[in-house]
Amino acid sequence: MRKILQDGFFKTIFLFFIIPLKVFALDSVVFNENILSQKVVNEINLIGKELQEKTGIFIGVAIGDQVDFETLLDIQKKMPKSYILLVLSKKSHKVDIVGSKGSLILIDKEAVLSPYSGTGSILPILATKKGDIYNAAILNGYADIADRIAQARGIKLENSIGNANRDTINILRILIYGFICFALLYYAQRRMKRKKNVSN
Template sequence: MKFSRGLKALIVALLLNTALSAQYLYKDELIFNPAFNIEVEKLGSELHEKTGISLRLVMLKELPKNMNIVDYEKELIKDFNSPTILLTFSEMDSKVDIYANQRSLYEYFDKKQVLSPISSPVQAFIIALLNMDFSDMSSGGTILPLLAQKAKEGELLGKYAGSMFNGYADIAEQVAESKGVVLENAVGNANQTSIFLVKVLFYGFIIYGIFLYIKRKLYIRRQKNESK
């Protein structure tokens, strides 16, 4: 098939634009949303410009066969010489991880906090109380609490995009703060609003559960009194 010179130029331009726009949303096998791409690129580009650190988001459908997420990240990060942090999500494997090519980079953000499945200290205390285990009460998670929320089939990609960008922004803002710079494209209050909504849902379920428990206890007590 022959292509006109103009069509060839258009194809080259599109390919070049795709390559350039994939610098910080390094791999995307799930979302394919231009708006999502733009937001990641804006934040990642500003972070790199002001700190010299590249924060790259990797969105996979599935990890390569016989490879866990850390091994995958170790192989992928060999492509980068500059200070790089990878935030990786694999849908089919239900795995999320953060990996840096320099140990010193972990000093600029709290990996354990970002990846915590618990969003608040109060929630962490309640869970520890229920399990009678206070050895680990880490909280403040900005990915897993949102990722764990139920979503209809047509809303899955939105959930993935929202939760991963939430975590991406959290890491970027922590790195920026550690470096003493301010990001104009920081999520800030929007990020906190998402976590607040998770908290509201969680505590709502707890209160409702307590209400049902008390209601059941009162019903049993009333039945006993009536049978006397």
Template sequence: MLLSRGLAALTLLFTFSLHAEYLYKDDVVNNPKFAEQINAIGTELKAKTGVSLYLVMMRDLDQNQSVADFEKELAQNVGEPSVIMTFVELRQQVDILARPVSLYEHFNKSQILSPNATFIGSVVSAIMFARSYDEAKELIVNRGGTVLPILAEKTKGNETVQKYSVAMYNGYSDTADQIAASHGVTLSSSAGNGSKNFIDILRLVFYGIIAYGLFRYVYGRYFRRKKEDNV
């Protein structure tokens, strides 16, 4: 009986320790400093709001398993209220699941996972990819992405792992900040607006170059056609 109680207590302690780690699973970055930063934000967010924000970084999932199915299964294990941010490297997919669903009101999922970090980038995307006015409007309104614009950057070797850590740290921090703000509190451990503003500046330059190239392309085609018509 004493042994059984000891094993039960050990199991409970292990389960609590596992769920206290807000970097719930990491098969990608494997950096102690990264884990420390994520867990610091998650611990402070939980203490101030009661919401658990988990980050899961998987190499891949089972062949027939979707990211949504994986998150729903995990949500049953961690309990509520909780938010799960999942990145699957080989699929290059990122998703955020909130339980209960009312938690979606505490952060802007579309903005966090937007492929565009800046207004200029969203306008360029709307011009190039939107198939309707509503799609164009959604792309422009839900700008300010803190994950996908970084993941889209081309990298090689060790830089790729660093890119993953930066992207997911920014997305996790952004989500935590928004949840905290909805509860009327701030987080001292998060990235804060300074990091996001710096990223916005970099993206502004990047998309500015794209916009300039697009302008020169359209301008060149227009005047070339005009010149040919005049010949």
């Protein structure tokens, strides 16, 4: 009972004091519980500001260490009319992308959150468990969302970092598939040649 009361009190403080201060500042990183580095926060804010100026769509990030996922979702109540919010809670082991309908249709949410390398831009990095995975995953995912919106609206972002991981993996995949196809064709050609020689 005491724990429930403490959690309820913390959530109330979180909603009425912490969230409004962060969101009203209009920074793209609306909540950061000592996870993202200042360098990554600055990069995200730069991309988010340009995208909002050019499209009117706000993309926010809410990332918590001890704050649970459901509490982070309450930040949506303070969002602008057109928004997308990337939410990650270490405590709940959960990540998701939420937002207004008009904004969400501009991105392929399932692709961004795909666990497969070369498709997803967040979960494959988190799954590696090597290095500073949260900074890398959030920045990569945020940039991916921004690029998808920019492409859907037909604009170019000067501050876009692109999705280097996905592009590199896609290039490697093409090279590998190309090599496999070449090897199969070569094998088939050799086999046909051998049959022809035997029949003669």
